[in-house]
Amino acid sequence: MVMSRIQKIPVVEEKKGNPLARVFDDLVRFCRSRSLFILHYCTGCGAIELPPAMTSRFDMERLGIQPMVSPRQADILLITGYVSIKTLKRVILTYEQMGSPKYVVGICSCTVNGGMYWQSYATAKKLDEYMPVDLYIAGCMPRPEAVISGLQKLMDRIKSGEADSWQDYYQNYDYYLGNQQKLFGEDWQTPTDIITEAKHYELMGEGTLGEHTRLLEQHQNPLEALEMRLGHNIKEPIE
Amino acid sequence: MSKPIDNAKQSKQNVTIEHEEAGSILSPLKALQFFMRKPVTVPLEPRPAADNYRGFHLNDHEKCIGCSSCQKVCDNAAITMVKVPHLPEDPINGIRNLRPAIDYGRCCWCALCVDICPTSAISLSREYVHTCTQEEIDSYFILPNETGIHGEYYGEGWQKTSDSDLLDLNRQPMAELEAEERIDNFNEIVAGYTDQQAVIEASRCVQCGMCHDACPTHMDAPEYIRSIWQGNLEEAVRWIYQSNPFSHVCGRVCTHRCEDACSIGRRGEPVSIRWLKRYAMDSVDHERIKQIAAEGKADYLSGKQIAIIGAGPAGLTAAYDLIRKGHQVTVFEARKEAGGMPRYGIPEYRLPYDMLDRDIDVITSMGVKIQTGIQVGKDITMTQLEADFDAVVLAIGLHLGRSTRVPGADHKQVRKAIDLLRRTTDDEDYEIPHRAVVIGGGNVAMDIARTLARQQQQQLGKVQVTVTALEDMAHFLADPVEIKECLEEGIEIYDARGPQACIIKNNKLVGLKTWKVRSIFDEQGRFAPKYDEQDEQIHAADMVIEAIGQMSDNNLLGDELTEILDWQRGRLSIDEQGRTSADWLWAAGDCVNGPDVVHAVADGHRVAASIDEWLNQQ
Amino acid sequence: MTQEVTHWLDNLLKEIEGIEVRRKSSRRVRVDVPADALPALLELLQGRAGYIHLSAISCVDWIDDDEFELVYHVWSYENHSLVSAHIRIAREPGVYLSVYDLYQPAGFFERDIHEMYGIQFEGSPNMEKFILTEWDGPPPMRKEFDSEAYINEHLSWQEYNPEWLQELVAEGGGVIIPPEEQRFSQKKK
Incomplete structure (x- = not known):
């Protein structure tokens, strides 16, 4: 009954080529996962949970995650809540400007199925229709701890190459x-x-x-x- | 306005920055004082949530009755009702096998679902972390159970408290006549709701529709209660007439299965659905009710003729439905007045007959012809009806009382309750007993006991009525309210007493002998009472009234027809639509279903639909 | 606000024909006037009573009456009170006069109302798009605009099919009442 049991079956890849290159790839992925820049761009209510997550109390920086002002240098696009259709255009522009590899995290109910704005003509309901999403964090809004748990999961997935x-x-x-x-x-x-x-x-x-x-x-x-x-x-x- | 700007410019030009003495080069080392301090940063592991935290949902599937109030209150449309087939489904007792599934792509954790839940099955846990990838997005849609979203119990967070409970668990009190005020007359006991009481009572409803499912005729109770709450009483009457043309009667004497199923009744007193119906019917002008009832009546005549035997709730409901479809209906009633068992069985303190007259008037105003005083089988034969009409409905009710057949039961002072009640209605005199003993524990027993009590009080000045019943108090068949009011009126009730003999001395009835009942049914659930012969009582009486059940008088059918029709244990056998084995004859109401007004109404609708369908096919 | 001022304002308002004054509290007055008397009323309030601040214009769509209600809220800094002037205009064609020449902030509110309700204000300086710059649907605050229908046409919902649901469907259960059907009882007679 509980869906969390659904685990992604790990795909075992046949490793080939230079073993040193593999080690190098792993190292790159490790480093990448330990140095993430979140784009300093917030959409909905969930943004309010980010200042505490970033600052000293919950201190995201101990995981190597920092805000970044420019999309070209950012790795993570956090969609922190409802996306109005006007905003969605900006979000897409921003996403496309980010350099690869880039990760999208959908926070709050609204990015999944419209949330409490489900009846609104002005908000998009499913973020994943407009850009691929790596991770969702449930809540309305999720607490900073939940955000950090989500980002840790993202880090793991980056390290393993699944993201x-x-x-x-x-x-x-x-x-x-x-x-x-x-x-x-x-x-x-x-x-x-x-x-x-x-x-x-x-x-x-x-x-x-x-x-x-x-x-x-x-x-x-x-x-x-x-x-x-x-x-x-x-x-x-x-x- | 220009002056301050000038000043500012001036000060900008003149100012020189003066650096204060900034301390030594070692000053930054001061920061080392923080080294030993406890950090403000919390560990990465999520902390336990507060006691009343609103985390992911929990739902106790044992407690939950699937009423879907949570779904109705959810403004985010986050709740889907899902059928869980292996759970029990019991509409009569207000249990559905639906359970809420929560969409965390909609939920905003407002906890209104918890606050409204009539059973307090749903609550919120203290678990608040859930992350998933795009492939696992189905994990946002969960069917909460007792453990939580990840199968791991984190403790209950937000729960229902008396402060947060959105339900009003107490009924509006109903004004009633006190025992002293009512014992010497047949005035209606219940006063009915005032406007304000009715709106408050209606506001208690959560619109779950359990009542609708439990009601034999599936009345749209949530809808008419909502209309009452909105103050739109005509709309309420319109909803009521969708399914019940006997609402003055049902608003007073219905067995209210709806209230037994009401989800508010899980923790509190159920909504007074019956009294609200009565309020709506009483509040709208009778002429307006007639107009509302006639809405949607066919404006053509089908040319079909239908005869209905018996002008009780079943017969007249069928007549109402059929005339709405454009058929012509004639109702034959053996008694002096139409109304059937509500008139000849139910005493007037429960159902004033002018209220019954109103219900009947609505039906006759639509064009139903009622011929009273016509006994089918005597004044007109079934063969004749078969020849003259396209279809015939038998709705003759149960007007013959059953006998206990104990020794002495054939004495003339041993009477049948149903017979005495009819005589009371018809104002036929009979000798009022000084000491009456009633055998039976159902509502009819209570009716005759209380009727006799009133007549004793009126004519003799004191009440001496005893009720003996097979059942013990815990399993009494009569309404608890009836028992309470009986006792208030000075009627003695002896429970678990089995009648053994009517004692006759010198050809005169002097009492009833009863034994204590040990058990009523045997292991197979068959009726086989066992008695404790040691525990014998003699109840003094100059009249014994048997109120142990009724049967229908099937003699009117005639020998020939009785031979043709199929029978099952003395009752006419019918199919699901109420049709007998003869294709022109339907049967409805108490005579096939047992005594209950609202069942009779449901039956009337059923046969009317079946007849209409059949006539249209021809 | 003293009793005297109250009295004085009431007397002043009587100068307008067809006015109905309802005092909601010591600092709030509701007045209902015929639509053509509103400019005169506002002129009176602004010029002679000190209600120099138009704090908002609000609009209500009374679709059953086929009317729009416009409410002009004006505030006085002198006697610290708010007058709300209610007028009704026909829904069709939905045209009214601008009060921009009396209160300049009206331009802002009128542009907003035009965008949300489609009411045309004659003489307003700018009836261009305001907040809904990229919106090409009908004015969304009009009651005939069905937000849910619009969403169903333009956007899609998440279609979950979790394992537990598949199991229930296999058992003969499954979704019985989807959330769209829960908005009170939608049962029709």
């Missing part, structure tokens, strides 16, 4: 893009070129391309560099 959902985004990009298009319209487009990235990582899968990516190509505007601007006019001195 690889980021590859899924490349391999099944068409699915995720389709859900995004359903919500945001056919002309939905992000500045990140996922397909090229997928090729780069050699993660082109059967689900990378499909009808939705074809739709994207039809609507895609060439990306332009943003003009750097400060205030109204940089030439005029600020009074």
Whole structure:
């Protein structure tokens, strides 16, 4: 009856190649798991549990987990609660900008099935429709201890190499893009070129391309560099 | 406005930063003083939660009755009711084999499910850590049991307390006549609810629908109670007429199976469903009730003719349903007035007959023709009915009293309860006994005892009625309220007494001899009373009244028809729809089902549906 | 607020035709006026009674009456009291006058109400999208907007199928009352 008994059956891989390289891989994964940067971006109510989790009382830093201000340098995207549809666009933009490997953690009820906002027209109900999620932490909101337990589980999974959902985004990009298009319209487009990235990582899968990516190509505007601007006019001195 | 800005500019220009003496180069070593201090950081292991922490759910499957109140109160739609087939299912006693499953993708741990739970089966544990990967997302949907989400008991957190309980466990008191006020008259005892009492009583309902499942005619009690609570009494009457055209009667004398099943009754007093129905019916104008009852009546005539024998609840309910479907209905009643057992069996202090008249008036106002004083079998034969009508319903009730057949039971002063009750209704005089002994422990026994008590008080000035019953007090068949009121009215009740003989001296009845009952049923559960012959009592009496059950008078069928029909142990055998072995004849009500008003109503609906279906097929 | 001021305000309000004044507490007055009398009332309150702060405009959709109710809450810093002016306008076409020229913050509230209820305020400076910049559905606070239907069309729910449920289904049990059906009894007569 209790579902927690469902354990993922460990896949025993036939190890081959240079044994030293394997050791090196293990070492890299170990180091990666001990130095995680959480993107300093919070969505819903659950964000309130993060300051205590980070600071001295629960002290996430003893596990090597720290907040990080920029998505390009962050490893973990914490979705701390309900995601309004407007926010979801930003979340996707942010996620795509993060460098791989990257991990998504869904916190609170809302990221699983809508939570107490289940009737709201303005919030997304299932986070995993729009991006692959590595881990969920139950609660409304979960206590800092639960957050830390979750992150420890994530660390274990990184160390063992099981936390690889980021590859899924490349391999099944068409699915995720389709859900995004359903919500945001056919002309939905992000500045990140996922397909090229997928090729780069050699993660082109059967689900990378499909009808939705074809739709994207039809609507895609060439990306332009943003003009750097400060205030109204940089030439005029600020009074 | 410009002045402060000037000042600020000025001060900015003039200020020079003066560094204070900052101490020696070793000052940072001061921080070493913290070295020995207990750290503020807590260990990584999750700490035990507070005593009333609201963690994951626990549910005691033994206690839980599947009423689904938790599901109704949950504003997040987090609760799904799941059928667990191996658990008991017993609608009559208010038990469903449904159990709540919680979706932790919706739950916000508000604990309203705990606070509302009528059985206090559900509670929250002190466990609060659950993490899972995408593949294990099904672990967010759990069927809580006694141990918790991970099968490991962390202790109970939030539980129901009297402060947090959302239920009102106490009934609104019902105003009643005191024993002294009621003993010398047939005035109705129960006063009925006031508007305010009714709304408060209605607000106690959790809308679980256990009453609906337990009710023989499946009345929409949650719906009409909600309408009463909203103050919309016409809507309440509309709901009531969905399933019961005898609601003035049922609002007073129903056996209220609904209240036995009511989930509030698990820990407190069940909602007074019967009194609320009575309140709704009494509060709406009679003419308006007629209009509401006629809503949805067919505006065409099917051209089919249906005869119903017996104008009691079963017959008239069938008539009501059939006339709504556009058939023409004629009801034949042998007695002077329509109403059946509610009129001729139930005393007026429980059911004032003008209330019964109202229910009947609603039905006749829809076009049902009632011919009273027509005895089928004498004034009109069954053969004739078969020829003149498309279908015939037999709803003749149980109007013959059974006899104990003890020695002396054939004495003229040994009477049948049902016969005396009928005479009381018809105002036929009979000699009021000075000392009456009633045999029987059911509601009819109580009715005749209390009726005689009133008549004794009126004519003789004192009550001398004794009730002897086979059952002991714990297993009495009559309503506990009836027993309580009997005793209040000065009636003596001797329980576990078996009648042995009516003692006749000089052709005059002087008493009843009883023995103590040891057991009523044998090992196989058959009726075979055993007595303690040593414990003998003589109850002095100048009249003994037998109230041990009734049977129906099937003579009206005629020999020929009786021969054709199938019988089972003296009762007419019918199929599930109430149809006899003759395709034009249905039977309904007490004569096939045993005595109960609301069962009769349910029966009436059943045969009406069956007849309508059959007629439409032709 | 002294008794005198109360009295004075009541007298002042009587100048408006068709007004109904209900004093909710010593600091709160509810007035109901016909829709065309509202500008005059606000002018009176602002110009002569010191109610210079429009703290909110709220809107209620009375769909059964086919009307919108607009409530203008104005506050006075002098006698520390709030006047709530209630008006009703027809739901169709749902057009009313802007009070931007009297109270500039009204522009903000009117834009919000326009977005949420679709009411057009004539003379309001800006009726552009406000918070729902990326929303293309109907004004979501109107009562005819069915949030649950919209969600069912655009979003999907988690479909759990845990082992224990599969076992129950195999036994002949399973989901009997899904949560959508629990919103009171939805039984129709």
